[in-house]
Amino acid sequence: xxxxxxxxxxxxxxxxxxxxxxxxxxxxxxxxxxxxxxxxxxxxxxxxxxxxxxxxxxxxxxxxxxxxxxxxxxxxxxxxxxxxxxxxxxxxxxxxxxxxxxxxxxxxxxxxxxxxxxxxxxxxxxxxxxxxxxxxxxxxxxxxxxxxxxxxxxxxxxxxxxxxxxxxxxxxxxxxxxxxxxxxxxxxxxxxxxxxxxxxxxxxxxxxxxxxxxxxxxxxxxxxxxxxxxxxxxxxxxxxxxxxxxxxxx
Amino acid sequence: xxxxxxxxxxxxxxxxxxxxxxxxxxxxxxxxxxxxxxxxxxxxxxxxxxxxxxxxxxxxxxxxxxxxxxxxxxxxxxxxxxxxxxxxxxxxxxxxxxxxxxxxxxxxxxxxxxxxxxxxxxxxxxxxxxxxxxxxxxxxxxxxxxxxxxxxxxxxxxxxxxxxxxxxxxxxxxxxxxxxxxxxxx
Numbered sequence: 403x404x405x406x407x408x409x410x411x412x413x414x415x416x417x418x419x420x421x422x423x424x425x426x427x428x429x430x431x432x433x434x435x436x437x438x439x440x441x442x443x444x445x446x447x448x449x450x451x452x453x454x455x456x457x458x459x460x461x462x463x464x465x466x467x468x469x470x471x472x473x474x475x476x477x478x479x480x481x482x483x484x485x486x487x488x489x490x491x492x493x494x495x496x497x498x499x500x501x502x503x504x505x506x507x508x509x510x511x512x513x514x515x516x517x518x519x520x521x522x523x524x525x526x527x528x529x530x531x532x533x534x535x536x537x538x539x540x541x542x543x544x545x546x547x548x549x550x551x552x553x554x555x556x557x558x559x560x561x562x563x564x565x566x567x568x569x570x571x572x573x574x575x576x577x578x579x580x581x582x583x584x585x586x587x588x589x590x591x592x593x594x595x596x597x598x599x600x601x602x603x604x605x606x607x608x609x610x611x612x613x614x615x616x617x618x619x620x621x622x623x624x625x626x627x628x629x630x631x632x633x634x635x636x637x638x639x640x641x642x643x644x645x646x647x648x649x650x651x652x
Numbered sequence: 653x654x655x656x657x658x659x660x661x662x663x664x665x666x667x668x669x670x671x672x673x674x675x676x677x678x679x680x681x682x683x684x685x686x687x688x689x690x691x692x693x694x695x696x697x698x699x700x701x702x703x704x705x706x707x708x709x710x711x712x713x714x715x716x717x718x719x720x721x722x723x724x725x726x727x728x729x730x731x732x733x734x735x736x737x738x739x740x741x742x743x744x745x746x747x748x749x750x751x752x753x754x755x756x757x758x759x760x761x762x763x764x765x766x767x768x769x770x771x772x773x774x775x776x777x778x779x780x781x782x783x784x785x786x787x788x789x790x791x792x793x794x795x796x797x798x799x800x801x802x803x804x805x806x807x808x809x810x811x812x813x814x815x816x817x818x819x820x821x822x823x824x825x826x827x828x829x830x831x832x833x834x835x836x837x838x
Contacts, residue, residue, distance in 0.1 A: 414754040414755070414831075416746075416750040416751060417747075449713070449717075469716070469717055469753075470753055512747065514754055514755055515755055515831070517831035557829055571829050571830075573829060573830055610830055610831055612830075614827060614829075615754070615756065615827040615828060617819070617820045
């Protein structure tokens with residue numbers, strides 16, 4: 403299946419501001435972040451209480467803490483001029499990040515919701531091919547071949563095995579991607595930009611797996627089993643040629 | 653002539669709704685939805701940008717945030733001040749709003765100072781105005797028809813283990829499904 407542009411864990415907690423991003427980075431990965439910032443009063447322009455980032459060998463990681471939400475994001479380390487898409491392997495990325503999240507002690511946080519999501523992508527030679535790949539992946543047929551702007555989203559809830567009262571959302575979204583490479587030239591009084599190539603297209607698949615909101619808080623002891631199941635289910639879909647068939651199985 | 657060259661890879665997609673990606677970033681700037689990249693030699697910068705519906709500074713999020721800040725300021729007012737609100741009430745309201753913000757499909761309410769022992773959140777739904785009063789040990793919910801002035805009141809005691817559930821069932825909001833674009837964040 404396609405590779406990930408990034409993977410992300412989001413923890414919705416009423417008292418998220420009790421966490422400092424740089425402290426969490428150290429707790430999760432055992433090393434200091436290469437950059438960190440704190441904000442005494444978050445604003446719309448700079449909405450984070452704190453943010454921290456650093457490289458973890460093959461990955462780059464960002465942690466962002468904002469009101470009622472903590473985001474932990476894993477992406478590619480560097481961008482190559484030869485690649486239009488910079489992706490990371492979905493399974494190895496989750497293998498790097500998920501154990502740290504699942505093994506962390508989240509007690510003290512008033513957690514109302516847990517989420518993990520990833521966006522998978524692949525390059526297509528044309529817009530028609532991108533649409534064709536999306537249709538094949540979704541198992542959907544159209545009575546014409548020159549359609550554009552294809553998007554399709556569906557959610558199928560599922561019970562967690564450890565607690566039948568807790569439900570997960572399994573959102574699968576197929577969508578087109580368009581890309582443009584632009585070259586900026588600076589120097590000797592000349593500043594300009596030009597398109598290096600025409601638009602390039604791709605097919606994208608967003609997998610957003612999260613707990614269905616309820617009025618009850620999630621007990622810290624349940625963070626590990628919830629995230630374990632969310633990740634397992636997401637990876638099943640991410641590995642499948644036809645993710646909707648995975649949703650159909652349960 | 654030495655010409656400095658910078659190259660950017662721009663990925664632009666109206667329909668792309670990914671989380672963006674965290675890429676090597678020398679400026680310690682949060683990565684989501686921003687143009688950024690890593691410097692790999694003296695003259696070239698390679699970057700990419702991902703379009704995303706993730707909006708850390710969405711108007712809705714900002715509204716919730718301003719509300720939290722206002723309640724926190726009221727909590728810190730000296731006792732006896734007209735705008736002072738009890739700490740327990742303020743914390744309860746802030747926690748409730750954070751939960752609403754993350755989990756339910758509803759805009760931020762307006763804030764109506766009441767007294768030290770309670771504060772009131774209001775929503776406008778056309779001809780109906782909804783008042784939710786948060787006190788230390790209870791929520792009071794009241795709907796008023798703005799034309800007829802007829803009132804409908806509900807009381808939700810907080811000593812029930814399912815009080816939030818009971819309250820939210822009366823509010824009639826839909827739970828949020830996606831988590832990608834739930835943000836002040838919401």
